[in-house]
Structure formats: structure tokens, C-alpha cells
Amino acid sequence: MEKRRKWMVILLLLFGLLPHIDAAEKKRVALTFDDGPCAKSTAYLLQGLRDRGVHATFFLSGYRIDSDPEDALQIASEGHEIGIHGQTHAYFRGIGRERLEGEILSVGNKIEALTGETPKLARPPGGLMDDQVKQFCKDNDLALILWSVDPEDWDPKKRAQTASSVVSKAKDGDIILLHDLTTANADQAFAIIDRLKVAGYEFCTVSELAESCGKELCCGESYFRF
Ligand SMILES: [Zn+2]
Structure with missing residues (x-):
């Protein structure tokens, strides 16, 4: 009788605890893709993300939007989040307010005209900024998004190791830096998704990740992870 009661207690504890363990183990990361859109890779990348039911955040370059507006629009149409990565890919640090307007606001205007979203x-x-960049972003309602995992997939010599590098480092709340440059880059992103899903990860946009962690994105502030 005593033994049976013990088992009952153990079973009740297990059933009571399991849902909590489940909730505690829910892990999320945000994939971010820089330097697009790209006529060679964006459509391929979008197809793979669609197949896997994953939404990501794309930081677009203005000069790339100019030459490939269709893909920029397609990124937005498929429900991905879009941010600004500068007009010419010049570093923001030290360039002064006037050039910041050309690098940041002009791209914001292009994205807004194309997608209807600000x-x-x-x-x-390069993640390079200074107090002037932060103040400029604060004045123009922009949060600065950096990253916590960087496999340097822009480098062709490191590209084939992208997925292994990310999977070995990823933790709940990470912002992962990837690039929309070639279909080989996209294949590595798909491998990351497939392998991290098996490890219990979910994927969301940067804004969704911040929200799910109860963090408000403040303009002019920089964020590396949540
Ligand atoms: Zn870049």
C-alpha cells in the first residue's frame, strides 16, 4: 500500500512537472540575413525558408534594392521582417549626420515606398557605430541590431563550416548573423534550421524574439541578443 502511494506521488509529480519542463525548454533564435536582396540567391533562400515555415529578419542594402526591387518586395510579401543596412555598405561610424541621412534614411524611404512598412x-x-549613430537612430525611431553568433559566412573559405559553427554555439535568445549572397550561403542557413529544429529550437524575427523575451526595443539602443 505504502509503495503504491509512493508511485502515485511520483506519477502526479511527473505529470505536473512535464508541461513546465516543456515550457522552460522552449528555445528561440533569430536568423538575420544581411546584404540582400540578391538576384542570384534571394528567391532560393525564400523558397527554403517557406518550405521550413521560418520567418527571418533581412537587413537590406539600398544599392541592392535599387538593382533588385522585386526580390526586396518578395521578402516583405512572405512575412519576413526588414531592416536597414545602409545605402552603399559604408561604415556608419564617424561619417557625420549628413551622410547618415543618405545611408540610413534614404534606405528607410525606399523600403517604405516598396512595402508600405516603415x-x-x-x-x-561591420557592426561599427558611435554615439552620433546612436543619437541619429534615436531621433529617427530605429533600434540598432547587432548579433551574438557570427560564422563569417561572407568569407568563401569559411562558408562550408557555417552550419557546424552556428549549431555548436547557438543558445536561446541568440541573434545569428548570416548573409544573402549565394545559394551556398542559403544551403548553410537551411542546414542550421534543420539541425537546430532537431535540438528543439524555434525561429522567429528579431522583433518577435525581443517580444517573446519581454524586451522592448528602444530607439537608439543597440542589441546583441535577448
Ligand atoms: Zn553587410
């Missing part, structure tokens, strides 16, 4: 996020090329 971007709320900016990513400085």
Missing part, C-alpha cells in the same frame, strides 16, 4: 531596425555594416 523599418524600425537598422544594422550598421
Whole structure:
């Protein structure tokens, strides 16, 4: 009788605890793709993300939007989040207010004209910024999004190791930096998704990740992870 009661207690504890363990183990990361759109890779990347039911955040370059507006529009149409990555890919740090307007606001206007959405996020090329960049973003309602995992997939020599590098480092709340440059880059992104899903990860946009962590994105502030 005593033994049976013990088992009952253990079973009740297990059933009571399991849902909590489940909730605690829910892990999320945000994939971010820089330097697009790209006529060679964006459509391929979007197809793979669609197949996997994943939404990501794309930081677009203005000069790339100019030459490939259709793909920029397609990114938005498929429900991905879009942020600003500068007009010419010049570093934002030290360039002064006037050039910041050309690098940041002109791209924001292009994205808005194309998609009807005003971007709320900016990513400085190379992650380089200073107080003036932060103040400029604060004045123009933009949060600065950096990253916590960087496999340097822009480098052809490191590209084939992108997925292994990311999977070995990823933790709940990470912002992962990838590039929309070639179909080989996209294939590595798909491998990351497939392998991290098996490990229990979910994928969302940067804004969704911040929200799910209860963090408000403040203009002019920079974020590396949540
Ligand atoms: Zn870039």
C-alpha cells in the first residue's frame, strides 16, 4: 500500500512537472540575413525558408534594392521582417549626420515606398557605430541590431563550416548573423534550421524574439541578443 502511494506521488509529480519542463525548454533564435536582396540567391533562400515555415529578419542594402526591387518586395510579401543596412555598405561610424541621412534614411524611404512598412531596425555594416549613430537612430525611431553568433559566412573559405559553427554555439535568445549572397550561403542557413529544429529550437524575427523575451526595443539602443 505504502509503495503504491509512493508511485502515485511520483506519477502526479511527473505529470505536473512535464508541461513546465516543456515550457522552460522552449528555445528561440533569430536568423538575420544581411546584404540582400540578391538576384542570384534571394528567391532560393525564400523558397527554403517557406518550405521550413521560418520567418527571418533581412537587413537590406539600398544599392541592392535599387538593382533588385522585386526580390526586396518578395521578402516583405512572405512575412519576413526588414531592416536597414545602409545605402552603399559604408561604415556608419564617424561619417557625420549628413551622410547618415543618405545611408540610413534614404534606405528607410525606399523600403517604405516598396512595402508600405516603415523599418524600425537598422544594422550598421561591420557592426561599427558611435554615439552620433546612436543619437541619429534615436531621433529617427530605429533600434540598432547587432548579433551574438557570427560564422563569417561572407568569407568563401569559411562558408562550408557555417552550419557546424552556428549549431555548436547557438543558445536561446541568440541573434545569428548570416548573409544573402549565394545559394551556398542559403544551403548553410537551411542546414542550421534543420539541425537546430532537431535540438528543439524555434525561429522567429528579431522583433518577435525581443517580444517573446519581454524586451522592448528602444530607439537608439543597440542589441546583441535577448
Ligand atoms: Zn553587410
